[in-house]
Amino acid sequence: MSRPRNLLGGHFFSALVGVACAQWLPPFWAICLCVPTAIAVMMLSGTLHPPGGATALIAVTGGEQIRQLGFWYAVVPCLAGAALMLAVAWAMTAAVYLWGSLHGRVIVEEDISALHILPERKNVRPAQQDAGCRMA
Numbered sequence: 709m710s711r712p713r714n715l716l717g718g719h720f721f722s723a724l725v726g727v728a729c730a731q732w733l734p735p736f737w738a739i740c741l742c743v744p745t746a747i748a749v750m751m752l753s754g755t756l757h758p759p760g761g762a763t764a765l766i767a768v769t770g771g772e773q774i775r776q777l778g779f780w781y782a783v784v785p786c787l788a789g790a791a792l793m794l795a796v797a798w799a800m801t802a803a804v805y806l807w808g809s810l811h812g813r814v815i816v817e818e819d820i821s822a823l824h825i826l827p828e829r830k831n832v833r834p835a836q837q838d839a840g841c842r843m844a
Contacts, residue, residue, distance in 0.1 A: 712794055718757025719790040722746040723782035726767025730775060738768045 729742040746764035750756045767774060767781055774781055 714755050714757040715794055716787065716790050717753060717755030718750050718760035719763050719786045720782055721749050721753055721755060722757075722760035722764040723767055723786040724779065725749050726764030727779050727781050729764070730768045731778070735768075739765070742768045 725746040729738040742764040743761040
């Protein structure tokens with residue numbers, strides 16, 4: 709599970725690396741080195757987020773409009789998009805928790821990341837199997 713630090717930092721640092729590679733390296737080397745360099749930077753900064761590698765690659769192969777943004781690519785679409793994803797995830801988690809607590813169907817264990825939604829009835833019997841579906 710990704711943490712907010714990994715989501716925001718991974719995309720931001722990867723975008724910076726991708727733009728730097730696109731501006732300072734020949735196209736072949738920029739394509740070859742942007743993803744491994746982005747992964748190394750994410751590992752060194754403690755913000756490893758695998759989709760960040762694609763963010764770096766898009767900065768190199770994305771086209772003229774992305775190249776014209778320069779280092780603003782790291783801020784406007786990448787960091788803002790990651791912040792929006794984080795806000796939506798927090799809102800959905802809060803909505804599920806609120807809905808479940810209103811209906812008495814949420815169990816939160818000591819580990820906050822463990823959120824379980826219970827079925828309507830606890831005594832639900834397993835579905836009856838067809839005679840043709842029995843396993844030997």
